[in-house]
Amino acid sequence: MSALLQTRNLTRRYSGLVAVDSVDMEVHEGEIHALIGPNGAGKTTLFNLISGLTAPSEGSITLAGREVAALPAERRAALGLARTFQNIRVFSAMTVLENVLTGLQPRRRCGLAATLLRTPMFRREERTLVARALVALETVGLAARADEPAGGLSYGDQRRVEIARAIAPEPALLLLDEPAAGMNPAETEALGRLVRRIRDGGTTVLLVEHDMGFVMDISDAVTVLSFGKCICQGTPVEVRSSPEVMEAYLGQKVAARLAQRFAGAQAGRASA
Amino acid sequence: MDLSWLDDFLWTYQNVIHSVGINGLLALSMYVVLAVGQLSLGQAAFMGLGAYSAALMTLKLGWPFWMVLPLSCVVPILFALAIGLPTLRLSGVYLAIATVGLGEVLKALYVNIDYVGGALGLTGIPEATETWMIYGLLALAVLAFWLVARSGIGRAMEAIREDETAARVMGVSCFRYQLGALVVSAMLAGIAGALEAHSTSLISPGEFGFEPEVSILSFALLGGIGTPIGPVVGAFILTLLPELLRGMADLRLVFNGVIIVVAVLFMPEGLVALRLRRRSA
Amino acid sequence: MLAQQLVNGVLLGATYALFALGFTLMFGVLKVINLTYGFYFTAGAFAALFFTRYVVASVWLALPVAAIAAGIIAMACDGLLLTRLRRRGAPELSSLMVTVGAVLALNSAAAALFSPDIRRLPVGLVSVESFNFWGVRVTTAQFLVLGASIVLVGALIWLLRGTRVGVAIRAVAENPEAAGLMGINTGRTAALVSFVSGALAGAGGMLIGLNFNAIHPYMGEEMMLRGFVVVIVGGLGDIRGALIAGLMLGVVEVLTAGYIDSGMKEAVSFAILVLVLWTRPSGLFGAPKLRRA
């Protein structure tokens, strides 16, 4: 497995605060990689650095072997990067379908001339894009609400719109910032299945999440951030048993519950 | 059948008819920048550049109108590129004021340069604008905007309007769209300027400052910017209103203002509060 | 001569700053480009005019009269025109549009009512003698303008930064819904802001009318463009910024007119405006948007 995303010495400072502190991280192609850490650890900032919304103070970011730290966000999207936002940012006046179609911008080929002339190619492209968008909506369970303005959806549903919008172009790397926030355990489980399916479809996933059950369940690798620094990196099992992680992040109770749950993983699943 | 009354009617209202159409074009040139979420107030300045460059081509170079008209958008476009590059990173009112600045600087230049007539401006511009030219261009522009709005480009524009950051993450190059919109805006305004110059035989610096800019903005806002039809409707109404209210003497402008207030209070999205549906399936 | 020119610039700049104070407050807090602001300025000047002519010819009484009259008008306009839109969550641009219509109606009504002729406050309201400091001349009216802008800047900064009411004003400005949840009466806060900025406009109208000896229905309208520049360069809602930007604009205009070419003063000041924005896209002291991705 080669590294699809690699950061070296990635650093972002704000006046008097190092939000991301020389992070070296590798996300391999085809894996589900989780980024966890206490509140304010710098996870979202790291996402902003990777997706190009914040400029790094130092360090490099390579995507599929290409240095992207200097590229603007839209160019990175064209290279196959997609993301969702922790603080939801749907286009609220646009319909749900239009939101997802906007996510498909990197897949659009027709230019101004074709648009004005309504060439057959343009028509064909519009049809395929709509079809793809509907598939994405189907995937998150929102197909029935395609024509409603996105701003009129509930919080959890808007989060689904964001996910659909991000997965529609079948990106090479998908960044999900707390996708399960605002979803109940049953919905979270469904989300887990969805993320796996996305991965199986060929998209590498990097996600931030505080729901440990969810993270431990689905991820192939975990990176732990604390005060901007990477304090631990490894498989879920390794991370779970790291005392530092336990102290900085999980707390006794959660760690115990996790241990219990995964120790009896087989048994638990059978009984359910 | 005696149609001479029609001739009379058309003669009497010729300038009104021209103004309505030209203002329609200006309203569209405002619409296109508003459509990418920018409050750029350089349209009157672009119009001035179009009007001056066209009038100079006609008066000083003696070029025929069919050449002048398409060329009238060249200077405005060059200016749009020149000011767009540094100012587009500004947002909202900051951009608005920076672009108003362009208009004020140009006005000072026109006033101070004798070659372009100083405070008087350029006079004796031959009448060459025909009604069909104005309305033909207007129809073409509306159609083009309509087609664009109902396409991926239109979606990208609306996304920029709603949330630039999110749009960029979707791969939309805000800068390219916004610069493009500014160039199209300059092109339309420039052509409108050329049509105006060759319709009224005089252009002077005062016509392209802050006040006309505010009127152009009101065309677009009163009509509503959900569709390209809205701004044109707004321009039609606000251009005709002063003529219709001619009888009211002193209170004409008061009434004009009250009508705008009432219209907006009851239809804050504009008179044409439609939203395009882009779903083709 | 340079000394006199610099003083001229500062004094002119003080008028710009004085005009811009209420504007930046209204603009920055209520988040609407309120074009009727110029009308409050005019209204204050006219209130002072009538008061000094028909009641008592005293600056110190006329000043509060002008301020209160303009403040009440501003509050009424805001309540009548903008509150409805605000409550409905209408787009910002439609609020702007309402003020476009309103200012047209108000100014033309004022012109129809009072005639567009220029008037002046009674001669002798303040001493017309100018003081001579080593050859630099300053009049009483100019001192008043300068003094008023500095005092009002101080008072406003104290109000906004140093009092709970000020914090509440900023809270309402940013998120009226959440402010309501805190128990803040948002309608009353908006009315308060309108009153204060209207009152500032009114006081400014009287003092500037006194200074330039010119009171007429379009006087506010004519200050608006400069007012915009000052508010934008200073940063929206930034009181200290408005003062500094106002003074800067005045000095730049005067120096351009005095030493380069009086015909180029607008061009030069706008060129500087663009430069300032180019290096500081949110105004002199404005921090970039604080919301995060």
Add this chain to the structure above:
Amino acid sequence: MSSTESLLSVAGLEVAYGRTAAVQGIDLVVGEGQVVSLIGANGAGKTTTLRALSGMMRPRAGRIVFAGADIAGLPAHRVAALGMRHVPEGRQIFAELTVDENLAMGAWLESDGAEIARRREQVLERFPRLRERLTQAAGTLSGGEQQMLALGRALMGAPRLLLLDEPSMGLAPLFVEEIFGIIEGLKREGVTILLVEQNASAALEVADTAYVLEGGRIALSGPALKVAHDPAVMAAYLGG
């Protein structure tokens, strides 16, 4: 149901956005000193219910009696004056104000400076992270920090009834525990709480009573323990 007096009682509440009805006639009682939990799927109408209670939205029909007064249709600031505090969805902190100013706004209705200082100290005690960030603009806080601020700001109002809309959202596990600890602490202090949570198991653990909302209607209600053991609830909200 417990025999305590009801602090809030809702009857026949209907709320709509334009023509779409989001809440379609719900009855709900919150007893003084109780923690009542409201659970339901995305879009069930939980947030809408809270918004109507705190005056952020005007209900289309129904009665809301809080502390003896009918508050249906009152504006938010009047409801707040009666002692209700709502920590809204999406946090809604004042991004451009500092953390300290945000807290000060939470105590807007209190005029006694000493009392405000006391509450502030209490809040900072609870959320030491906020003390570190007192002068930072709230908009630059991390998601979790903002959540703490939103809660702290509401506590500055010394509420009689606290409406919490997904308070644990976006919080690290350590902190989720802490939030529920805080909720329990508040309950002990006698604060009445109406809690909307996706973390249903934890919510049902602290709650006395629970309501399950489905499509804008109450599908099930009763003592929290009983609701938690309802098989349908277990399947739908507690995860396998």
Add this chain to the structure above:
Amino acid sequence: ADTIPVGSIEVLTGPVSPYGIAIRDGETLALEEINAAGGVLGGKKIALTVEDSAANKDQAINAARKLIGRDKVVAIIGPTLSAEYFALAPMTNQRKVPVIGTSITSIGATDIGPFCFRTSLPEADVIPAALRKAMARGAKTIALLYANDDLFSKSSYDQMKVAAETAGLKIIDIETFATKDTDFSAQLTKVKGLKPDAIGIAALVEPTAGVLLQARQLGFGAETQFLGGNGANSPRLGEIAGAAADGIMVGSPWFIAKDTPQNKAFIAAFNRKYGKNPDQFAAQAYDTMHLLARAIDKAGAADPLKIRDALMQVKQDGVMGPLSFNAKRDPASAEGVLVLEMHAGKFSIAP
């Protein structure tokens, strides 16, 4: 028809409206006198329609087209501003309807065509008189200030400059401002440093007053002579500037205390009707209306072509003095130009 339709286009709304309103008042007064005295063409009344142009080029054109196309007027008085005149005159000329400007001073205005007239004296005829007076009082150097964004002021300045050069005055500084400016301190401070004997101000009355007020604040005293252009020749100058205007001299074809019977009657009638004194613009419009009535009578028919020809021939001795058109359709004589000086807010003939 038993009425003869005549149109007028003036700025009746907006900041420039004081000028348009003065003109409307003057022509309306004349119209009432004409109709009361039995009208024209043996008993027909003149029906005057005054349209507002709001100082806007397009509205001025619209008004002219409406007057000609719908109201079928035989002649138009106005418009108020030169820019409006340049915009509508090509069209009215093509349509062969005479247009008579009463306040148009720009060079070349009447060259647009044979139907373009004006009764306002180009300033070339009034300014030299004032300059000569200043030189007689010892002025050798002069600084010129003008509003460069306003046509009326600009042409006034152009004439002033030429006149000063021909008269042998040394121009030591030229400063500009905008008509709407209220602050002139920078320009005046600079001028003050150059110590000119005289200062010529070419601007409308409002900015002229502003310049004078500020000049006094900056310490300009009686040692500096102030000269005004046509724009300064208004009773409003004294009203706005008060004592600051003392000593300013203007050349004028007309002045309120001019001692002719016509003028006295005009002033009295104007005061009766409007309760205030007329200014130069009202006087000019008053004379123009009378002249037009004369031309209609002379033409013998309500026919624009004949009226045009008649206009070329009529002569009148009005409140402004003798008035007729030369071959270029400009006023033929500059007789009666006086130099006025302001004292205590009122103009009187300069000693």
